[in-house]
Amino acid sequence: MASIALKIPGREQLDFSVEIDASGVIQKARLTGVGNQAFLADLKNYRKNLKGKLQELPLPNGNSPAELMITEAILKLRGEWTPPYLEEEICHCRNVPLAVVDAAIVAGAHTPAKVSAWTSASTQCGTCRPDVEAYLRFRLRSGN
Numbered sequence: 001m002a003s004i005a006l007k008i009p010g011r012e013q014l015d016f017s018v019e020i021d022a023s024g025v026i027q028k029a030r031l032t033g034v035g036n037q038a039f040l041a042d043l044k045n046y047r048k049n050l051k052g053k054l055q056e057l058p059l060p061n062g063n064s065p066a067e068l069m070i071t072e073a074i075l076k077l078r079g080e081w082t083p084p085y086l087e088e089e090i091c092h093c094r095n096v097p098l099a100v101v102d103a104a105i106v107a108g109a110h111t112p113a114k115v116s117a118w119t120s121a122s123t124q125c126g127t128c129r130p131d132v133e134a135y136l137r138f139r140l141r142s143g144n
Contacts, residue, residue, distance in 0.1 A: 001028075004073040008103045012039050012065050016073040024053045033066070042066030054078060063140050068106045071141065084134040091132070093124035101132060105139045112136060 002020070007013035012035035019028040029050035033043050043066050049058055057074055060067035075081040090098040096119050104118040112133050116122050122129040 002077055004076050006069045006072060008065065008106055011035065011103075011107060012069065014043070014066070014069040014073060016070070016077075018050075018054060018077060020054055024055055026051060026054055026057075031070070033069075035065070038064065039066045043070070046070055059141070063110060065106050065108070068139060084138050085131045090135065091119075091121035091124075091128040093128075094120045096121040098135070101135060102139065105136055110136070110140060 001017055003015070003017040005013070005015050012033060014033040015030070016032075017028075017030045018026050021027050029047075031043055031047050031050060033039060042060075042062075042064050046060060046066070054074075055078060059071045059074060072081060085098060088097055088099075090096055090101050100119050101115055101121050104115055107118075109115045109118045112122070112129065115132055115136060122132045
C-alpha cells in the first residue's frame, strides 16, 4: 500500500492511499480529506476515477485546491512529480520558503502578482521571479 498525505497548514488536508498489484492495477484506493465543502465535494467527485492502472488515472483538469493536491498525489505515486525548483527557500531577499509559495498557489494565488502579494516572494530584487513563475506554471500544469 502506497500513501501520500498532503496539507496546506491550517487549511485543507488530503490523504490518498492505493494498493496496486504487480501489473499496476489499483486493487484498493482511499481518498479522504479535511477541508471546506467545495474541497470535500471535489474529492468525492474524483473518487469515481480510482480504478484501472495508476499510470492511466486521469489528472484533474481544474486548479481548485483539491484538484491541485490530487494531481500532486498521483504524480508523486507515479514517480512523475518533478518541480522546476527544489531548494527550500525560493526568495532569498525576503526569506520566503518554497513551501509558502506552494501553499499560496494551491490556496488560489494563480498569478505571479497574487503569489507576490500573498507571500512577498519576488517583491524586492526580483531575481527569484523566473523561479516563482516557473513553479507557478508547473503547479497549474500550464506550459509543461
